[in-house]
Amino acid sequence: MIALVRYAGATMLHSQRYLAPVLLFMAVVGVSSSNDSGPLPPTYGLCAGALFVCATWLTIALISVEDPAHRAITVVSAGRSSRVLLASVVVAVISCLILTVVGVVLPLLVGTHTVGAADLALGVEAELTGACAGIAIGLLCSRLVIRRRGYALIAAVGLVLVALLVRGLPPINVLLRVTANATKSADVLGPAFGLLAIGAVILVVASLATQFITTHRD
Amino acid sequence: MLRLEAVSKRYVRGGWVLRNVDLEIPGGEVVAIAGANGSGKSTLLRLLCALSRPTSGRVSGQPEVIGYVPDHFPPNERLSAMEYLTHLGRIRGLSTSGAVARTDQLLDRLALVGGKRSQLRTLSKGNAQKVALAQALLVAPQLLVLDEPWSGLDASAHGTLAAIIAEVAGSGGLVVFTDHRESISGVHASHTYVIDAGWLSRRAMVTAREPATEVVLMQPSGRRPPDVDWYGVAGVLEVTGRAETITIRVTREGSDAVLRTALEHGWSVTSLGPIAECTR
Known part of the structure; x- marks a missing residue:
């Protein structure tokens, strides 16, 4: 399994397709939080939204970088296609963990805030929620599920917009609303944790669905 | 023993790619699957x-x-x-x-x-x-x-x-x-x-036991033999021999094409003749 993760990570790093979503995330976080001196929950909510979009993009890029013929070889070498998919998910999660650290720390460096442990915890919870939901959509819109790139792009944009804009739809829309109106992080830690749990469940379900669809279509 | 029993395959869109295929392959065997492009070979693999x-x-x-x-x-x-x-x-x-x-x-x-x-x-x-x-x-x-x-x-x-x-x-x-x-x-x-x-x-x-022709080719001395894809010439059964002298077994119908290819690439024909039925 470690070998598969290393291989998936190496192909992603070499392809440099991760650069665009990563730079977009950095830019959004940097620009939106510079000279910001207000309460932290809305800032972290925004960062979580940015990570959500970038995680979707990153996951699609990560999976489509491997050509179908290469993937077939990897699957035969690993013995099972589920392990290959799991390795891709692990690489996506690791990448998002790194981005989460950036997304939690960068606003503190470029803005002026008084920081408590609850703020940091909320930042991590919110951004991981965005990451989980983003990876889930990325998997469902990857080539493993939608072969044609045009349709995949339309589906991804559609799902991202639905998750961001439909009122009361957990986890992303609810997270944005909850954090936007909060002034103290401690007040929304509980709801944010619940949303993270929902995000994690969505990620697991999306992974299983992706695996089911690829094996039954091929 | 690798075994396929009544295997059929169709993709989500499109018709049947494989129909009712039965195949048994014991260890130590080399099995070839021939067929035109789009006949279902790759799907079978x-x-x-x-x-x-x-x-x-x-x-x-x-x-x-x-x-x-x-x-x-x-x-x-x-x-x-x-x-x-x-x-x-x-x-x-x-x-x-x-x-x-x-x-x-x-x-x-x-x-x-x-x-x-x-x-x-x-x-x-x-x-x-x-x-x-x-x-x-x-x-x-x-x-x-x-x-x-x-x-x-x-x-x-x-x-x-x-x-x-x-x-x-x-x-x-x-x-x-x-x-x-x-x-x-x-x-x-x-x-x-x-x-x-x-x-x-x-x-x-039966189709493999057709009468065949054996062509022996030689490269004029001092020249590096060109790389020819002999198996790409229709009818070629077997190519043996060292770099400067090669022996090609070819079905009777394919012999003219082999000679044409050989001469085009600068080979010189040493001998040419019918051989007993090719065993495979």
Whole structure:
């Protein structure tokens, strides 16, 4: 399994397709939080939204970088296609963990805030929620599920917009609303944790669905 | 024993690709599957490797270690041949040093041109195909599945490929390969099957026992023999011999084309004559 993760990570790093979503995330976080001196929950909510979009993009890029013929070889070498998919998910999660650290720390460096442990915890919870939901959509819109790139792009944009804009739809829309109106992080830690749990469940379900669809279509 | 029982396959969109295929392959056999493009060869191979599931019927008896060489290996990876194969060796359970040593050995044997350390995407098609072949051999396969191996590889590597196929079969493994030319299948395989629009049939041995012609060619001294893909000439059954003198066995209908190709490439004909029925 470690070998598969290393291989998936190496192909992603070499392809440099991760650069665009990563730079977009950095830019959004940097620009939106510079000279910001207000309460932290809305800032972290925004960062979580940015990570959500970038995680979707990153996951699609990560999976489509491997050509179908290469993937077939990897699957035969690993013995099972589920392990290959799991390795891709692990690489996506690791990448998002790194981005989460950036997304939690960068606003503190470029803005002026008084920081408590609850703020940091909320930042991590919110951004991981965005990451989980983003990876889930990325998997469902990857080539493993939608072969044609045009349709995949339309589906991804559609799902991202639905998750961001439909009122009361957990986890992303609810997270944005909850954090936007909060002034103290401690007040929304509980709801944010619940949303993270929902995000994690969505990620697991999306992974299983992706695996089911690829094996039954091929 | 690898076994396909009443296997049929259709994809979500489209008609039947394979229909009611029964196939049994015992260990040590080399099986060729001949058929035109789009006849269902690649799908059959994907089923053997468990890359694909049959719509109905059953595939059983797949061994643990399978080597799969797809018909095209798009060299779009930025990893070098060495890095790529080391990764795949580790995925197959080798240690890093074990994978590096094995990769080195395989690439030397296959005579990879263009550098073990240069990116895969800079390799020519023939050399990329050598990398595709090498990955299937990192751990000695119990089932080696090759999709159109003769057309992707340079003619100079055909001898090595034949030796590798014989080695895998010799150690009790199974080899299944496809080719769109029946002539080549007959030479390297112990059994040939023909697939046509999804229907699989054992090739009648009668067609293989046609009278043949043996052509002996020589290269005028001091000249390097040109690289000719003899198996690409219709009707060629077998090519043997050292670099300057080669013997080609060809079906009677194909002999004129062989002579034309030989003369075009500067070969000189030493002898030409009918031979007894070709045994395979």
